[in-house]
Amino acid sequence: MAQVFLVTERTDLAAAVKRYLLSKDRIEVSATTSPRQLSGTGHENRAQWVPHTFSKLADWLETTAEQTTESKFGLLNSICLIEVPSLSSRSELNPLDRTKDWSAVVGMLILAFPEISWGLFTPYEPRNQRLTHFHYLNPGNFCERLDYLVELQKEGFSPLFDPDGFRNSLRQDLSREDQAKYIPIRKERSVSIDEEESYAYFNAYVAYRFGFRCNVVTTYQMMIDLLSDEDQKPITLAFEDIYLNFADRRMSMSRLEERDHRCKVLPGIENRIFVTSGHSTTADERRTAAANKAYLDFLVKERRRYIETLYKPGSGVFDLWKKSKLEQRFQNDGKASGFIWPPKPIPRESHTEGTHSAPGRLLWISERLIKRARQIHENVNSVSQVIYGAALTLEAQEYLGYRTPTTSLDAIALKHQLEVLAESMFNGIEYHLDTKSRFAEIEKEMKCVGDWFLQDTRQISELNAEIGLVSDLVLTFRNYNQFSEEQAGLAKLRELHRQLWVRRNRRWSWIVWLFRFYIDTLLASIRNFIIAIAAWLLLFGIIYAASAHRASDSVDKGFGFLHGMEDSIATFFGMQPPPDFSDVTKMGGEWMVWLTLFAILVGFVHLGIFVSHLYSIMSRR
């Protein structure tokens, strides 16, 4: 059952709401009085009061939720009603507006707690009807809107991926500030429909990550409420399960034509990705599958919709986006239009005034988000909880815009750990994960963070940070027995350590660089190893054949190349001179002794590493 928090000046109102919700839905309301507003106009007072009041209330929300639910997840999808009695425009909620006090605190809270549905009890009503309906209450509609919010929570509504654009509207105000222009805006909407909460949250997270706000739909009622009203801003992307079996279903939604008839918004969605297990066991299922195929063909040909069907299990965040080909479909670097991330770096010769680091209040918000995500990371036991944590770090990362490097690194590291954790924990995801794209993204992100490091030490700082991040991921892979991913991580780590070592020892590193590079490449995969061993054997075989077993003057007059290969194999694997060593030295001369010794050494090194590598693989698998 949803938690409800209330922050108001009036204790009598708090008491009345408590009585009402307890009697109606057995919901315990936790209430606190809003702190006294500032008197006077001293901006020194205000500068201190706003962040400290924010901290106090944030602490209250976190501890109350934890105490009431005895878990770290009590805030997820809860409701908080907060009184803002003098709000006269949305822009007053801008946390960076230093002329505002209480409304700036409320703005900070809204951004710091994306998992809460915020209801502002205020005289202000925005023009956007949808936002008004969800987020603004006044004395005239208080009970009605409160009932509506509670009903929504019961239907499984989640504000985490900003479905109605409430946080986005605050972000728009923020991005008008010179110091926060980097904050990305999500203009496009998406929807993730699945009766399995894990899939619904996972797909919604992927959409949010690539720039879409997203409605998570896990109940029939919510699907009908959300998707039967055509009078709303268009939705650009949908992730849908085909065989929907909602707990509260009143009719089957598995026939897509019927589904679209019932949910009139769906046929208008440009991009529909069906994520399904592809049931076709019974005759009825086969009939449904055939009818769906025909209908989808119609949508593609006649309505020019983009349709892709993916089969469960998937293989992670990047793979979902790649396999659905959305990466190529969206022009904006594979992301939703208008979503600019990572932010463009500030040119070195920029003449803007002030500091380039993230504004202090946004840093406080981000630290709050990271702290909660860390607690979640330590206590998770379901995929949707991990996704919740990952969403918090994503928000933190975006508010920082890479500008406060250390905290940004904390956010990025935690985000990747949580994503990997989700991928590893999720039974709906196949065993092998896409590590290549993840490492590529980490490298890209480190470059963005690196822009804010001192130029002289930038590359070393970037590499250090990347090593830290990848090491953490390797540990996560190890904990969840993702062996191939762990190996890929270790290979990446070796590569990074080598690069770091070269940068630190520029003068003489070239001497051993090639050797390290060679060993790292061998360890990257068994295939590399086999190719390398074969190449050495061939090389030694050719040399033996050319120098000691030339067909014309060979002692036994046999075919030179084969004989050379025999000697090569015997030396390499036997780690001793070939049986006809005396003939070899006689024909090839003294240097053949050195070649043989070298071949023995190479064989020793390769076989030693190969056997131990093979052993480690076999013992783990």
Add this chain to the structure above:
Amino acid sequence: MRVAIIVTEIKSDLWDKSKGWPIAPGFHGEVKVAGIGKDQLLVLCQAESEEQSEPRAIRDSRQKTTTWLVDLSNSASYENARIYVAAHAGFVSFNELRTQITNGRFHAGAEFSHQTGFVRGLFDYLLELFDKVENDTFEAVVEYIGQRQERTYAERLKTLKHRVASIFLPVSVDLYAWHEFGFDDLHLQELRESYEMDDGRLDRARSLLYVESSAGDNVEKLVVETNLKDDESWTAIKLLLPPKSVEPVPEEVEEDEANGYKEFFSAKYVLDNLKDRDGLVALRKKLRVKNTFGAWCKELDRHLAQLVDKVNR
């Protein structure tokens, strides 16, 4: 980009201090400009008027100056800027700026008088800025304007309307809940315990409505200042919740007069009967037929909303 526009008098220290500044081309009147990084500081003199009487001259000057500011803010040079205005008191209508500057870019406006004070005021900050046009002094002025910004009459009325309605909201919530649960005894008991000591809601609302009971901002003051004293909504409000000094007693008023106060008497009856069990039992009978308190709250809110609309116009 932020633009702070300072409207001053022709014979003022501020105008003198801006003597050497470049003039922005293409505007009506003389507008001087100083750049601070990406931000800009503009200064101009309030419009002059040929009207003879002082109130008319001020009104005329105010109208012209406000139009200049709107044109200036919406011009191509500043079409994306956030606008802050500091104006000589009475010579700019912030209400109009708020509605006519495009895309909600008018951020804040504050008035100042051309006198330095014992306590540092906006004029002191402006003098400092004009002496030393740099980031810190500019930030101080912008921040000060934001803090001291004039809230429009409509905004003040809206806040008062919200506060009045909030006083009665707990009762409305409880009655709504009681109705939802079929006016059960359990809820009746809870109501009695909660409202036993409850008192003075009407007086608290009066302190937001009438000058005679108020120490701060109140609706009557705003109604007088905006010439809405004879407005029908204001008259209706006075009947719905009469001032303490003229509060009628049901037994003492004539029938015609009592009819006018019918809704007030019903609301008062509800508030008075919440305090004890017998009162609540009697109230239950009435509420089963009609939620008179809800209707009274709605009416009060509706008339206050109409006042807001009229002030907005």
